[in-house]
Amino acid sequence: MKIKAQVSMVMNLDKCIGCHTCSITCKNVWTNRAGAEYMYFNNVETKPGIGYPKNWEDQERWKGGWQVEDGELTLRSGSKLTRMLKLFYHPEQPELDDYYEPWTYDYETLISSPRKKHQPVARPRSLITQQRMEIKWGPNWGDDLAGGDDARADVNLKKIGQEIALEFSDIFMKYLPRNCNHCLNPACVAACPSGAIYKREEDGVVLVSQETCRGWRHCVPACPYKKVYYNWKTNKAEKCTFCYPRLENGLPSVCTDTCVGRVRYMGILLYDMDAVCDAAKIPDEKMIYANMLDLVKDPNDPAVIESARKSGVSEMVLKSAQESPVYQIIKRWKLALPLHPEYRTLPMVWYIPPLSPIAKNFEDRVYLPKSEAMRIPVEYLAALFTAGNTRIIVETLQRLLDMRAVMRQKEIGETLPQNLEFEPLEYERMYRLLGIAKYADRVKLPAGLQGKTHEELRELQGSTGYACPGGCC
Amino acid sequence: MSGFLWGALPYIAFTVLIVGTAYRYWTGERGWTTKSSEFLAKDSLKVAGPMFHLGLLMAFGGHVIGILVPKSLTDGVGISEHLYHIIALAGGIPAGLLFFGGFFLLMQRRFGNPRMKVNTSTMDVWLYLVLFLTLVTGFGGTLMNAVGLLGDFNYREAISPWFRSVLAMSPDVELMADVPLIFKAHMVMWMITAIIFPLTRLVHCLSFPFEYFLRNKIVYRRK
Numbered sequence: 034m035k036i037k038a039q040v041s042m043v044m045n046l047d048k049c050i051g052c053h054t055c056s057i058t059c060k061n062v063w064t065n066r067a068g069a070e071y072m073y074f075n076n077v078e079t080k081p082g083i084g085y086p087k088n089w090e091d092q093e094r095w096k097g098g099w100q101v102e103d104g105e106l107t108l109r110s111g112s113k114l115t116r117m118l119k120l121f122y123h124p125e126q127p128e129l130d131d132y133y134e135p136w137t138y139d140y141e142t143l144i145s146s147p148r149k150k151h152q153p154v155a156r157p158r159s160l161i162t163q164q165r166m167e168i169k170w171g172p173n174w175g176d177d178l179a180g181g182d183d184a185r186a187d188v189n190l191k192k193i194g195q196e197i198a199l200e201f202s203d204i205f206m207k208y209l210p211r212n213c214n215h216c217l218n219p220a221c222v223a224a225c226p227s228g229a230i231y232k233r234e235e236d237g238v239v240l241v242s243q244e245t246c247r248g249w250r251h252c253v254p255a256c257p258y259k260k261v262y263y264n265w266k267t268n269k270a271e272k273c274t275f276c277y278p279r280l281e282n283g284l285p286s287v288c289t290d291t292c293v294g295r296v297r298y299m300g301i302l303l304y305d306m307d308a309v310c311d312a313a314k315i316p317d318e319k320m321i322y323a324n325m326l327d328l329v330k331d332p333n334d335p336a337v338i339e340s341a342r343k344s345g346v347s348e349m350v351l352k353s354a355q356e357s358p359v360y361q362i363i364k365r366w367k368l369a370l371p372l373h374p375e376y377r378t379l380p381m382v383w384y385i386p387p388l389s390p391i392a393k394n395f396e397d398r399v400y401l402p403k404s405e406a407m408r409i410p411v412e413y414l415a416a417l418f419t420a421g422n423t424r425i426i427v428e429t430l431q432r433l434l435d436m437r438a439v440m441r442q443k444e445i446g447e448t449l450p451q452n453l454e455f456e457p458l459e460y461e462r463m464y465r466l467l468g469i470a471k472y473a474d475r476v477k478l479p480a481g482l483q484g485k486t487h488e489e490l491r492e493l494q495g496s497t498g499y500a501c502p503g504g505c506c
Numbered sequence: 507m508s509g510f511l512w513g514a515l516p517y518i519a520f521t522v523l524i525v526g527t528a529y530r531y532w533t534g535e536r537g538w539t540t541k542s543s544e545f546l547a548k549d550s551l552k553v554a555g556p557m558f559h560l561g562l563l564m565a566f567g568g569h570v571i572g573i574l575v576p577k578s579l580t581d582g583v584g585i586s587e588h589l590y591h592i593i594a595l596a597g598g599i600p601a602g603l604l605f606f607g608g609f610f611l612l613m614q615r616r617f618g619n620p621r622m623k624v625n626t627s628t629m630d631v632w633l634y635l636v637l638f639l640t641l642v643t644g645f646g647g648t649l650m651n652a653v654g655l656l657g658d659f660n661y662r663e664a665i666s667p668w669f670r671s672v673l674a675m676s677p678d679v680e681l682m683a684d685v686p687l688i689f690k691a692h693m694v695m696w697m698i699t700a701i702i703f704p705l706t707r708l709v710h711c712l713s714f715p716f717e718y719f720l721r722n723k724i725v726y727r728r729k
Contacts, residue, residue, distance in 0.1 A: 223723040226715035248539035
């Protein structure tokens with residue numbers, strides 16, 4: 034056993050309202066530059082839908098993630114040798130039109146236009162060619178369009194086959210915010226010929242060294258989530274950094290900080306590094322989620338604490354692992370699931386599947402239906418979060434329903450359901466964390482890698498650059 | 507003049523190539539990249555990219571063999587001059603055609619697709635001119651020589667020994683005296699290529715990821 038710390042995120046899809054605030058604040062901080070305009074380190078997709086870039090989940094086409102061959106994990110995009118042959122032309126590489134052509138508007142014409150019969154118009158202009166363009170596609174083109182053509186093209190729907198008819202009366206949708214999963218077994222890292230992408234030992238954040246990157250772009254198709262982007266201006270790869278400069282100061286990522294719906298949770302998980310490879314290569318992909326849970330270790334177990342200390346996990350990190358809200362949600366209550374575990378990258382952003390809208394048919398007139406009777410088909414959620422294992426989805430949704438039932442019993446005196454998995458008090462804690470979701474409860478991060486407490490860091494705010502003119506200290 | 511061209515310029519070229527490239531590496535690794543444009547125009551790269559690079563690598567390999575293996579060695583193992591040239595042309599002509607064809611297609615792509623403008627710097631345009639002239643003089647000279655337009659000139663008795671004398675740090679300028687103009691131009695062109703090399707996107711050829719075959723799949727690094 035070799036225990037390492039991983040900064041992890043949970044998103045409560047039950048509460049995501051699809052407002053895109055996370056995408057916008059992320060963009061304003063990280064990618065509002067030439068060459069990066071098309072990049073969304075964080076985006077919110079309407080599901081069913083093809084997502085961003087178009088059809089990113091179609092691994093027949095992109096060859097992203099890992100596969101098991103003769104009991105060994107190999108990249109779907111090919112061995113090291115075969116990928117060297119793709120250096121001069123890479124067939125699985127997405128191109129600009131798989132994302133969209135970024136544009137701006139000729140705002141100048143609004144103020145410089147001479148007096149005319151009609152209002153002047155700011156027409157769109159490509160940020161690539163600087164020429165006039167017609168906008169035919171863009172990020173979030175299919176936003177909120179449940180049942181549209183894009184929704185029908187969703188590969189997850191194809192996977193679950195005929196059972197789901199997209200009849201108007203059965204239409205469903207949900208939101209899926211996505212950023213880099215900072216995987217335990219990252220395919221982008223393994224695919225990088227230059228060794229530029231690495232996983233940070235201290236907190237598990239996956240980063241691209243802008244010095245070492247040579248622009249071979251093998252990370253782009255290798256990442257099954259398409260969360261590594263190629264900057265067409267600097268010609269280097271870029272990706273979500275989990276806002277590591279903020280993490281290092283004990284602050285959560287910008288998307289977490291600004292989430293209007295209080296959907297996001299951030300905290301530390303302790304995991305067994307030695308078991309990562311075996312967990313990822315189990316032949317039955319429906320078992321990967323269970324293996325991932327096994328990787329996550331109890332931060333209060335003395336053996337785990339000792340092993341963590343031995344491999345250099347600091348006391349501050351240990352302490353926040355013990356308070357970690359994500360550990361509660363993922364391991365203790367088993368409410369959160371990894372996105373597409375079948376890609377075998379062991380993603381460390383987890384999702385609480387959505388219950389709502391709660392009744393499938395208006396005529397049902399039930400307030401808390403069975404989880405199988407939800408409007409969002411269990412099979413569809415299973416295709417997203419459990420490699421098709423519907424049992425896990427039903428169990429997870431049932432816990433959320435039980436929480437509601439316990440709270441209804443408490444508030445309006447309805448009868449308590451039978452066969453509760455946890456004590457009622459436990460459901461109340463669950464409710465506090467998921468329903469009330471105070472910032473301080475959602476985010477428990479160590480003051481960071483600087484070895485200072487939150488208080489000491491606060492005192493340092495604004496001091497850098499002024500305390501010692503000339504930078505002598 | 508010939509003393510400078512064949513006695514000094516090669517050393518200037520090599521010095522700039524090595525020192526300049528090292529300097530760029532240490533000070534500007536941030537800008538060291540393949541500068542790939544597949545993202546902007548993918549379909550047009552499908553044939554042209556591999557074709558150009560294969561032709562270039564074949565041509566480069568042919569030059570290394572042709573220059574570094576002396577005539578005495580091939581004579582010694584019983585390869586006649588005629589046979590040698592047949593072998594050289596059998597490899598060289600396909601290489602040249604691939605190189606040329608790939609270059610043509612890539613240029614068509616680069617200057618025909620408006621998106622490619624953001625991937626094309628002024629230095630790139632100069633580089634393509636220099637590469638083109640190097641290619642034309644080399645491939646043209648070889649073809650002219652093969653059909654006998656350059657008389658009984660044998661580059662293995664003039665250019666190759668001169669290049670080896672340069673490498674041995676005692677340049678024999680006399681060897682270049684009777685070399686046809688087109689090959690002289692080819693020599694000057696490669697030296698110009700070497701001089702501008704550190705300033706161009708060509709540096710990516712030094713980044714072939716050999717170390718990738720030796721390292722672990724997952725890379726961990728401390729802050």
